[in-house]
Amino acid sequence: MTPEQIAELRREKYNARVLRLIKPHGDLMIVRVRPDYPLAPHKPGQYTALGLGNWEPRFPGAAEEDLQPAELSKLARRSYSISCSILDDEGQLLDRENVDWLEFYIVLVRESEKAHPPALTPRLFLLKEGDRLFLGEKITGHFTLDPVQPDDTVLFLSTGTGEAPHNYMLWDLLRRGHRGRIASACCVRYRKDLAYLSIHEELMRRYPHYLYLPLTTREAETKDHKVYIQDLITSGELETRLGQALDPKRTHVYLCGNPKMIGLPEKNRETGERVYPHPLGVIEILERRGFQTDVPAQKIKGNVHYEEYW
Ligand SMILES: Cc1cc2nc3c(=O)[nH]c(=O)nc-3n(C[C@H](O)[C@H](O)[C@H](O)COP(=O)(O)OP(=O)(O)OC[C@H]3O[C@@H](n4cnc5c(N)ncnc54)[C@H](O)[C@@H]3O)c2cc1C
Ligand SMILES: NC(=O)c1ccc[n+]([C@@H]2O[C@H](COP(=O)([O-])OP(=O)(O)OC[C@H]3O[C@@H](n4cnc5c(N)ncnc54)[C@H](OP(=O)(O)O)[C@@H]3O)[C@@H](O)[C@H]2O)c1
Numbered sequence: 519m520t521p522e523q524i525a526e527l528r529r530e531k532y533n534a535r536v537l538r539l540i541k542p543h544g545d546l547m548i549v550r551v552r553p554d555y556p557l558a559p560h561k562p563g564q565y566t567a568l569g570l571g572n573w574e575p576r577f578p579g580a581a582e583e584d585l586q587p588a589e590l591s592k593l594a595r596r597s598y599s600i601s602c603s604i605l606d607d608e609g610q611l612l613d614r615e616n617v618d619w620l621e622f623y624i625v626l627v628r629e630s631e632k633a634h635p636p637a638l639t640p641r642l643f644l645l646k647e648g649d650r651l652f653l654g655e656k657i658t659g660h661f662t663l664d665p666v667q668p669d670d671t672v673l674f675l676s677t678g679t680g681e682a683p684h685n686y687m688l689w690d691l692l693r694r695g696h697r698g699r700i701a702s703a704c705c706v707r708y709r710k711d712l713a714y715l716s717i718h719e720e721l722m723r724r725y726p727h728y729l730y731l732p733l734t735t736r737e738a739e740t741k742d743h744k745v746y747i748q749d750l751i752t753s754g755e756l757e758t759r760l761g762q763a764l765d766p767k768r769t770h771v772y773l774c775g776n777p778k779m780i781g782l783p784e785k786n787r788e789t790g791e792r793v794y795p796h797p798l799g800v801i802e803i804l805e806r807r808g809f810q811t812d813v814p815a816q817k818i819k820g821n822v823h824y825e826e827y828w
Contacts, residue, residue, distance in 0.1 A: 563663060766809045
């Protein structure tokens with residue numbers, strides 16, 4: 519493709535610009551994106567799409583693609599939850615209502631177990647501030663705070679960048695003076711993968727009803743006795759740290775990230791029975807303790823809400 523063709527495709531397909539880009543480490547980014555158009559109204563917890571052209575270069579070392587010429591002029595698009603840094607540069611609760619950008623929290627996938635190499639993140643990780651990209655105009659999703667009452671306990675449980683939508687919902691709860699306990703636990707490989715850690719620590723100092731529980735699984739001191747999100751619940755540690763039992767009548771649990779942590783049951787085609795996956799996921803643990811998971815297809819709104827990233 520000639521530089522002129524690429525410039526034309528970028529003009530035609532891109533509708534937003536990178537406003538701010540922070541890389542806590544080489545494989546993790548917090549990026550703020552400002553669209554050329556007014557942002558659609560949306561709710562914390564929802565997601566939209568980001569995209570870059572297949573013609574854009576890929577991160578060195580990422581799995582190579584074998585694209586047909588016809589695919590080269592297309593966009594690689596993926597869904598991304600909207601994240602939130604919760605505090606502004608002055609340390610005050612962010613005035614999100616008056617901003618014209620969205621924040622995203624993204625990990626670089628260099629290789630995929632799927633048949634196709636990862637399409638988008640190897641390109642996103644070459645972006646610089648000021649660069650152009652595609653941002654979906656539609657913001658959507660059922661993973662929101664709609665069912666939460668002011669005195670409910672709210673638990674956000676995530677792996678990796680799955681804390682993105684939780685941070686935006688947490689911002690909303692703090693802003694509206696939520697009275698119930700709020701806890702956010704995030705399980706990552708290494709401590710450096712907790713990009714929002716210092717913000718959560720500051721929030722815990724300011725809000726006594728807020729608790730952040732970071733878990734690492736590959737640090738020297740944790741790799742031989744990993745504590746997954748599931749273990750946090752089954753060991754009773756979550757309840758101890760929360761200072762209360764997990765009561766399905768007044769608790770909403772939000773699960774986001776690795777589908778194995780979430781453990782969504784599948785329906786047996788012959789019997790119609792729900793079958794929990796192996797290894798044990800959080801949904802099975804919670805349902806055995808009286809919680810009800812959302813079933814969007816049947817419009818069942820429970821107290822366990824989930825967003826699977828793949
Ligand atoms: C509703 C929704 C919201 C999402 N929000 C986010 C987000 O806020 N931040 C984010 O980093 N990703 C998010 N994702 C995943 C995102 O859409 C992409 O799949 C991901 O960025 C990788 O894109 P890719 O094209 O490079 O590789 P893909 O071909 O899309 O994925 C390749 C493989 O990478 C692994 N993978 C994908 N995403 C992740 C991830 N986040 N963490 C660990 N492993 C992963 C899976 O094994 C997957 O099969 C979300 C997905 C969905 C469905
Ligand atoms: N994080 C990094 O430093 C890093 C660096 C380079 C590239 N990447 C790439 O980024 C992608 C995603 O990495 P990620 O670390 O953000 O996400 P991830 O692989 O989903 O891991 C996030 C956390 O979930 C844990 N986990 C794994 N299986 C689980 C299960 N069954 N139940 C509960 N928790 C479980 C992981 O523990 P385990 O330690 O047991 O897996 C880890 O602590 C991968 O493609 C990876 O190659 C990541």
